[in-house]
Amino acid sequence: xxxxxxxVPTLLGVVLLVFFLFNFVGxxxxxxxxxxxxNPAQIENIRRQLGVxxxxxxxxxxxxxxxxxxxxxxxxxxxxxxxxIFATRLGPSLTVLVPLLAISTLLAMAAAMLxxxxxxxxxxxxxxxxxxVGQSISILVYILVFQYVLAYQLGWFPVQGWGxxxxxxxxRYSVLAIIVGVAVSLAPDIRLYRSxxxxxxxxxxxxxxxxxxxxxxxxxxVHVLRNAAIPIVTNILLQLPGLLAGAFLIERxxxxxxxxxxxxxxxxxxxxxxxxxxxxxxxxxxxxVNLAADLLYKAIDPRVxxx
Amino acid sequence: MSLGSHWRRSAASAILLLAVPAAxxxxxxxxxxxxxxQAAETGFDPVRVSDYYSGAIIEAIFDTLxxxxxxxxxxxxxxxxxESLPEISPDGRSYVFKIRKGIYFADDPAFKGRKRELxxxxxxxxxxxxxxxxxxxxxxxxxxGKIVGLDELAEQAKASGNFDYDAPVAGxxxxxxxxxxxxxxQPDLNFSYVLAFPLSGAVAREAIEAYGEESPSHPVGSGxxxxxxxxxxxxxxxxxxxxxxxxxxDFVPGDDPRQRExxxxxxxxxxxxxxxxxxxxxxxxxxxxxxxxxxETDIEYQLWDVAPTFMTDDGxxxxxxxxxGIQLDRTIDPEITYLYFNMQERxxxxxNPVGGxxxxxxxxxRAIAMSYKVDDQIRIIRKGQAVRxxxxxPPGVAGHDPRYRSLIPYDPRAAxxxxxxxxxxxxxxxxxRQPDGAPxxxxxxxxxxxxxxxxxxxxxxxLDSIGVRLEIQKERFPELLKLEKQCRHMTRMxxxxxxxxxxxxxxxxxxxxxxxESNNACYRSKEFDLRYxxxxxxxxxxxxxRLYHEMTRLMELDTVWLLLDSxxxxxxxxxxxxxxxxxxxxxxxxxxxxxxPRSGG
Numbered sequence: 001x002x003x004x005x006x007x008v009p010t011l012l013g014v015v016l017l018v019f020f021l022f023n024f025v026g027x028x029x030x031x032x033x034x035x036x037x038x039n040p041a042q043i044e045n046i047r048r049q050l051g052v053x054x055x056x057x058x059x060x061x062x063x064x065x066x067x068x069x070x071x072x073x074x075x076x077x078x079x080x081x082x083x084x085i086f087a088t089r090l091g092p093s094l095t096v097l098v099p100l101l102a103i104s105t106l107l108a109m110a111a112a113m114l115x116x117x118x119x120x121x122x123x124x125x126x127x128x129x130x131x132x133v134g135q136s137i138s139i140l141v142y143i144l145v146f147q148y149v150l151a152y153q154l155g156w157f158p159v160q161g162w163g164x165x166x167x168x169x170x171x172r173y174s175v176l177a178i179i180v181g182v183a184v185s186l187a188p189d190i191r192l193y194r195s196x197x198x199x200x201x202x203x204x205x206x207x208x209x210x211x212x213x214x215x216x217x218x219x220x221x222v223h224v225l226r227n228a229a230i231p232i233v234t235n236i237l238l239q240l241p242g243l244l245a246g247a248f249l250i251e252r253x254x255x256x257x258x259x260x261x262x263x264x265x266x267x268x269x270x271x272x273x274x275x276x277x278x279x280x281x282x283x284x285x286x287x288x289v290n291l292a293a294d295l296l297y298k299a300i301d302p303r304v305x306x307x
Numbered sequence: 308m309s310l311g312s313h314w315r316r317s318a319a320s321a322i323l324l325l326a327v328p329a330a331x332x333x334x335x336x337x338x339x340x341x342x343x344x345q346a347a348e349t350g351f352d353p354v355r356v357s358d359y360y361s362g363a364i365i366e367a368i369f370d371t372l373x374x375x376x377x378x379x380x381x382x383x384x385x386x387x388x389x390e391s392l393p394e395i396s397p398d399g400r401s402y403v404f405k406i407r408k409g410i411y412f413a414d415d416p417a418f419k420g421r422k423r424e425l426x427x428x429x430x431x432x433x434x435x436x437x438x439x440x441x442x443x444x445x446x447x448x449x450x451x452g453k454i455v456g457l458d459e460l461a462e463q464a465k466a467s468g469n470f471d472y473d474a475p476v477a478g479x480x481x482x483x484x485x486x487x488x489x490x491x492x493q494p495d496l497n498f499s500y501v502l503a504f505p506l507s508g509a510v511a512r513e514a515i516e517a518y519g520e521e522s523p524s525h526p527v528g529s530g531x532x533x534x535x536x537x538x539x540x541x542x543x544x545x546x547x548x549x550x551x552x553x554x555x556x557d558f559v560p561g562d563d564p565r566q567r568e569x570x571x572x573x574x575x576x577x578x579x580x581x582x583x584x585x586x587x588x589x590x591x592x593x594x595x596x597x598x599x600x601x602x603e604t605d606i607e608y609q610l611w612d613v614a615p616t617f618m619t620d621d622g623x624x625x626x627x628x629x630x631x632g633i634q635l636d637r638t639i640d641p642e643i644t645y646l647y648f649n650m651q652e653r654x655x656x657x658x659n660p661v662g663g664x665x666x667x668x669x670x671x672x673r674a675i676a677m678s679y680k681v682d683d684q685i686r687i688i689r690k691g692q693a694v695r696x697x698x699x700x701p702p703g704v705a706g707h708d709p710r711y712r713s714l715i716p717y718d719p720r721a722a723x724x725x726x727x728x729x730x731x732x733x734x735x736x737x738x739x740r741q742p743d744g745a746p747x748x749x750x751x752x753x754x755x756x757x758x759x760x761x762x763x764x765x766x767x768x769x770l771d772s773i774g775v776r777l778e779i780q781k782e783r784f785p786e787l788l789k790l791e792k793q794c795r796h797m798t799r800m801x802x803x804x805x806x807x808x809x810x811x812x813x814x815x816x817x818x819x820x821x822x823x824e825s826n827n828a829c830y831r832s833k834e835f836d837l838r839y840x841x842x843x844x845x846x847x848x849x850x851x852x853r854l855y856h857e858m859t860r861l862m863e864l865d866t867v868w869l870l871l872d873s874x875x876x877x878x879x880x881x882x883x884x885x886x887x888x889x890x891x892x893x894x895x896x897x898x899x900x901x902x903x904p905r906s907g908g
Contacts, residue, residue, distance in 0.1 A: 025783075026783070026785070027782075027783045027784070027785030027786035027787075027789065028785055028786070028789050029785055031785050031788035031789045031792065032784065032785045032788065033357075033443065033445065034443075034445060034788075035357040035444075035445025035446055035447075035448065036357070036445070036446075036448070036803075036806070036825065037448035037821075037824050037825040038445075038448065038792070038824065039823065039824050040792075040823060042443070042447065043792070045440050045443060045465065046443045049440075049441070049443055074520065077349050078349045078350050078523060078539070079350060079352075079355065079520055079523050080350075080523075080524070080539065085539075088538075088539070144593055147593065147594070147597060148593070148597065151597065151601070152597040152600060152601055155601070158601075158603065159594060159597040159598040159601055159603055160587070160589060160594045160598060160603075161587065161603070162538065162541055162542060164536075252590050252591055252594075253591050253593070253594050254594070255541065255587055255588070255589055255594065256541075257538050257539070257540055257541030257542070261540060262540065265347055265540060268784075270785050
């Protein structure tokens with residue numbers, strides 16, 4: 001319960017920060033919405049309709065009420081309900097990001113465990129050099145090269161697009177985006193997870209297990225993996241709120257109508273209702289995930305006590 | 308053989324005969340044109356949008372009273388839902404339209420199963436919506452202050468919170484179902500252009516009221532296409548409207564061989580030829596280019612960045628593309644880009660070194676204009692895909708003067724001499740000071756984008772060549788617009804694309820009373836304004852051309868703008884696209900196109 005109560009000041013901080021940034025850094029949306037030619041009266045009319053002519057305290061109170069009700073109103077630029085935006089854009093984002101996260105995690109864990117086990121070997125060094133190089137390359141380069149080679153040159157995938165059915169989207173349109181996402185995340189994940197495994201491999205309990213005559217298979221897959229899983233789970237869980245914000249570059253290049261693309265559009269259009277909703281949802285998701293991570297630690301390692 | 312079996316055999320034969328062509332027909336895949344938008348649409352309610360892409364869809368779905376001849380250049384108005392061009396009173400204040408009979412809105416649940424004919428009342432209702440403050444229409448400026456009685460109704464609506472669509476309006480009358488009379492407050496011989504603008508298409512009141520706030524995603528029109536499937540910011544699928552009245556492709560080609568070829572392919576065909584249009588939103592150039600190259604799209608005309616990939620330096624398609632049957636259509640956009648100087652003496656509380664009409668201020672503005680190499684902008688930033696703008700009215704727009712010669716050459720040496728002459732001396736740091744010895748710093752406003760950074764660098768290089776210090780003031784776009792409306796930028800590079808193909812749409816950018824609205828330079832010149840007001844009372848013709856010429860000279864003498872360029876639009880088409888040529892004003896040419904069967908298909 002104490003952890004739940006901690007949500008309140010955290011969320012309040014997020015609300016104040018977003019509100020401050022939008023009102024003092026973001027620019028006046030009325031001028032964008034007014035079109036090519038407008039006069040001060042029209043600007044004032046728009047400001048009145050958006051409610052941005054209200055005192056800051058009133059606007060802030062409206063924001064708080066929106067969080068409480070979960071109703072962030074409608075987009076200022078398209079008039080679409082914010083709830084509808086989330087309902088329709090989250091699916092495409094998750095269609096790409098959930099398999100991406102699952103595949104990259106499994107591959108990274110397997111590779112990390114292997115190189116940790118073979119620490120100092122040629123394989124370890126070769127993979128680590130590869131990871132360093134891979135990590136140094138911008139995601140934009142991955143996208144441009146993979147799209148050019150795999151979609152355009154080899155024709156294995158459509159260059160971009162999005163269909164109607166889930167199966168079509170997952171098996172046809174998402175595959176290249178997932179491959180790019182996995183390629184991008186694999187290098188940093190392998191390096192990180194390798195360090196987790198190495199930490200565990202050097203622990204006394206591993207030496208004891210080996211001294212007891214346990215097989216290497218059991219030592220690695222049961223003892224080491226179980227203990228290394230705690231920081232790995234933390235890392236994965238910390239990535240989960242990001243699913244809500246989508247992966248805007250991947251979505252833009254591959255024409256995926258996801259939430260990441262919508263967030264960028266909202267920022268470009270100073271569409272505050274959408275920006276507010278995304279920020280609040282991501283903040284809440286982060287807090288919930290952090291709590292879930294703590295609970296999971298306890299499940300994975302009974303020695304962990306929640307205070 | 309019994310009579311019964313004979314009948315059965317005959318019937319079977321008949322069914323077979325009928326079925327064969329039907330089967331053949333069924334084997335023909337539907338003609339779906341696949342195109343892209345480089346930015347997301349915002350919706351399809353005509354009064355609520357301002358972006359080009361939403362306008363293209365709206366143009367395909369709704370019927371305007373007037374439209375443009377597909378081939379005539381410069382663009383020429385023709386009747387659309389109106390039977391003919393309007394009767395305009397000699398004083399230019401009254402427009403009478405006869406609406407064609409037998410035009411129907413696409414079937415929609417909002418009509419409760421009845422066929423719904425398009426009438427003059429629909430146009431009256433649609434025009435009133437631009438005045439409804441609730442819609443905060445970005446294109447209200449096309450109508451505001453023009454139609455008798457509607458501004459007053461809008462004021463009442465602001466006070467009451469409710470726009471009375473049923474209130475009689477003196478300037479908007481429908482004496483019968485198919486006659487619309489518009490009365491204007493001021494003479495305006497160019498108002499017809501406004502009624503060819505896609506957003507002036509007719510909506511049905513029942514549909515708007517039925518869908519309410521959802522109307523941007525439920526467009527119901529009487530045009531050639533209807534919205535079949537819509538995934539916001541991703542995919543827009545249009546289908547041919549089965550109830551469309553149809554049109555015949557009947558245009559007279561000019562001397563251009565390409566136009567003649569199109570006419571020979573399309574003349575006399577019933578429109579639309581396409582079964583549908585599939586629009587994909589692709590923001591990234593690489594995605595659009597690769598999709599076109601892979602044959603995933605049929606027309607692509609937003610490829611400035613990769614133009615050298617498919618074009619030679621002299622603007623021809625590279626041979627490898629010609630061999631594949633790819634077609635290229637090049638047109639100059641009806642737009643200008645320009646560097647403007649804030650003409651006010653002060654910006655806020657600070658003196659404005661480039662403002663005012665003093666000789667030394669004019670000399671400074673002139674020197675800056677003479678130092679900027681527009682040709683470099685075209686070569687480096689535009690990658691050759693633009694032409695020099697020499698007149699405020701661009702090519703293809705009524706009032707353009709191709710013979711006009713600018714007073715302002717590119718001549719940094721003369722610019723330096725001019726500054727010396729007017730007392731702008733260089734200091735120890737190599738930069739000039741104002742004649743009174745105060746520091747001279749030019750602040751140019753731009754957005755924090757890669758494209759604007761290139762312009763900033765070119766301007767910096769130019770000003771360095773005449774010893775004038777430049778600072779770049781970076782602002783996010785909304786803030787940039789706000790400061791611009793408040794006349795708080797010192798200089799900025801701006802662009803204007805035609806809303807309608809008449810010079811007035813451009814000349815109004817320098818009209819004094821439009822300061823804080825569209826006159827970014829905040830230029831107030833009695834001589835210019837008098838001529839502008841006179842030009843408003845004239846139709847396109849030699850007398851108005853003379854006024855435009857004088858106004859342009861005045862603008863140059865005061866050096867309010869440095870005209871920069873107009874971009875070239877390169878439209879690539881797959882071999883199967885038939886009849887495409889980019890119209891300078893129409894947003895989407897889909898109504899006039901056809902698709903040849905796929906080879907081998």
